[in-house]
Amino acid sequence: MAIDQKTATGCPEQEQQKEEPQKNDEPLTPRVSRRLFLSSLGAAGLAATAPPLLAASVVSEPAVMEQAESAGPSGFVPLTLKVNGKSYSLRLDPRTTLLDCLRENLNLPGTKKGCDHGQCGACTVHVNGQRVNSCLSFAMMHSADEITTIEGIGQPGNLHAMQAAFIEHDAYQCGYCTSGQIMSAVAVLSEPVGPTDDDVTQAMYGNICRCGAYPNIIAAVQAGRNQTDRKPA
Numbered sequence: 361m362a363i364d365q366k367t368a369t370g371c372p373e374q375e376q377q378k379e380e381p382q383k384n385d386e387p388l389t390p391r392v393s394r395r396l397f398l399s400s401l402g403a404a405g406l407a408a409t410a411p412p413l414l415a416a417s418v419v420s421e422p423a424v425m426e427q428a429e430s431a432g433p434s435g436f437v438p439l440t441l442k443v444n445g446k447s448y449s450l451r452l453d454p455r456t457t458l459l460d461c462l463r464e465n466l467n468l469p470g471t472k473k474g475c476d477h478g479q480c481g482a483c484t485v486h487v488n489g490q491r492v493n494s495c496l497s498f499a500m501m502h503s504a505d506e507i508t509t510i511e512g513i514g515q516p517g518n519l520h521a522m523q524a525a526f527i528e529h530d531a532y533q534c535g536y537c538t539s540g541q542i543m544s545a546v547a548v549l550s551e552p553v554g555p556t557d558d559d560v561t562q563a564m565y566g567n568i569c570r571c572g573a574y575p576n577i578i579a580a581v582q583a584g585r586n587q588t589d590r591k592p593a
């Protein structure tokens with residue numbers, strides 16, 4: 361027996377919704393759809409609820425909308441980002457997170473994606489010297505910022521004191537959280553953090569290690585702090 365497509369679910373309310381599917385995509389302006397607008401506000405709201413790690417990346421919703429409105433027919437917007445001292449000219453979907461931009465567009469995979477929800481710290485980078493969860497921040501918020509990733513902290517043969525301390529203290533097992541841990545640890549060097557291990561534990565609370573390497577991580581951060589005190593970067 362042929363099935364009437366309009367009553368296939370047997371639920372009149374669902375069928376009524378089915379007959380108006382395009383409402384979510386009704387344009388708010390000629391160039392910004394309702395879906396794009398809501399996606400932008402949702403991510404901006406997420407960014408606004410994650411202080412203090414996002415202190416350096418606060419951006420207003422109108423600024424997000426302004427960028428979205430400037431998108432061409434493809435939906436991509438031009439953007440210049442300065443990362444590890446180098447300028448990159450890009451065209452991006454305005455909803456691209458800083459984390460995805462670094463990994464997918466700039467080929468800087470040292471910054472890791474763990475939870476993608478601001479809960480693990482694997483994606484920590486520096487924006488104007490302050491640590492930021494890059495998964496909670498739009499790339500287009502940072503056209504005027506100096507961004508530093510783990511690749512810009514040090515390289516084999518020229519390691520930062522904190523990187524050397526992590527190696528010396530065996531402060532990792534699988535290593536997935538390590539770049540985020542080191543980025544936070546380097547930020548701690550310029551933050552008002554007390555001298556004790558408990559102080560360091562508090563300061564590093566946003567960086568989760570699923571391998572549980574915390575004792576070695578704290579020892580490494582303390583050693584890196586001492587080393588850096590003797591030889592300021």
Ligand code: FES
Binds near residue numbers: 473476482484
């Ligand atoms: S990936 Fe950003 S906090 Fe987990």
Ligand code: FES
Binds near residue numbers: 538572
């Ligand atoms: S070393 Fe494996 S998650 Fe930290």
